[in-house]
Amino acid sequence: MSGLGLTWTRLSPNRTVGRADSIRYVVIHTTENEQRSGVAWNVAVYIGGAAVKASSHLVIDDVDTVRVVEDRDTAWCAPGANASGLQIELVGRAAQSPADWDNGFARAQLERAAVAAAWWCEKYGIPARRLTVAELKAGKLKGFIGHHDATLAFGKSTHTDPGANFPWARFLARVAELLGCESPAAGDGTSSSGSPSSSSTNQTNQIGAKMPILDLNKTLSLPTYMRRLQALLTANGHATAIDGSAGPDTKAKLRAFQSAQRLAVDLICGPKTWNALLGLS
Numbered sequence: 001m002s003g004l005g006l007t008w009t010r011l012s013p014n015r016t017v018g019r020a021d022s023i024r025y026v027v028i029h030t031t032e033n034e035q036r037s038g039v040a041w042n043v044a045v046y047i048g049g050a051a052v053k054a055s056s057h058l059v060i061d062d063v064d065t066v067r068v069v070e071d072r073d074t075a076w077c078a079p080g081a082n083a084s085g086l087q088i089e090l091v092g093r094a095a096q097s098p099a100d101w102d103n104g105f106a107r108a109q110l111e112r113a114a115v116a117a118a119w120w121c122e123k124y125g126i127p128a129r130r131l132t133v134a135e136l137k138a139g140k141l142k143g144f145i146g147h148h149d150a151t152l153a154f155g156k157s158t159h160t161d162p163g164a165n166f167p168w169a170r171f172l173a174r175v176a177e178l179l180g181c182e183s184p185a186a187g188d189g190t191s192s193s194g195s196p197s198s199s200s201t202n203q204t205n206q207i208g209a210k211m212p213i214l215d216l217n218k219t220l221s222l223p224t225y226m227r228r229l230q231a232l233l234t235a236n237g238h239a240t241a242i243d244g245s246a247g248p249d250t251k252a253k254l255r256a257f258q259s260a261q262r263l264a265v266d267l268i269c270g271p272k273t274w275n276a277l278l279g280l281s
């Protein structure tokens with residue numbers, strides 16, 4: 001079971017076992033390949049070659065999310081932010097236009113990336129917020145960065161991915177939606193005001209108890225939390241439409257999930273079911 005939406009795992013020898021620092025960042029990259037289905041697997045094979053000396057945690061295209069390095073290990077991807085980073089390589093190029101980031105391929109790919117990132121946010125207490133270069137340098141806050149931000153902060157690489165047109169606002173809004181909360185940074189993340197984020201938390205084991213109880217036997221009007229439930233069911237392998245309404249398919253998938261987890265099959269999403277969905281039980 002994985003909440004990352006993995007379709008394949010192909011672990012690379014290019015990694016450092018363990019981490020020299022705590023996980024604080026989700027780092028976004030582009031692979032510098034054309035947007036084409038199936039390329040994520042090809043990239044995973046490529047960075048599985050011992051001579052390559054590079055890796056990331058996940059490689060994502062429109063149809064696949066490929067695990068290359070386990071979360072607990074250090075991927076070699078963004079010098080300066082490797083020990084503290086969870087790295088996502090998106091099949092595409094840093095030079096992509098806004099339209100390139102909004103075509104069918106990119107939309108499906110960004111949804112996959114948002115599901116994986118939201119899972120990491122839950123697990124490691126990372127807010128759906130882009131850090132400024134100054135914040136990254138200071139190393140005190142958790143959040144999202146691009147490879148380019150690490151280049152600017154640490155000067156250990158020349159890479160500028162994922163590029164000037166990466167849709168940060170749209171992407172982080174979707175991550176926040178999957179997390180069931182408002183994005184702390186609704187803007188494009190280029191502000192340098194640097195106000196500290198208050199939404200970062202390590203109390204992940206208490207999340208289930210803080211969530212509202214969704215009783216799908218009744219008529220509900222909590223679309224944000226319904227979408228979160230649906231996204232988590234989908235991320236756990238029980239795919240259903242993320243539309244915020246408790247339809248027959250969502251009910252069937254919740255029953256199947258509760259049954260598979262040996263929980264009471266009661267269509268009530270309470271603390272135990274939330275924690276199971278979040279991989280915390």
Ligand SMILES: [Zn+2]
Pocket residue numbers: 028029030077147159161
């Ligand atoms: Zn990169």
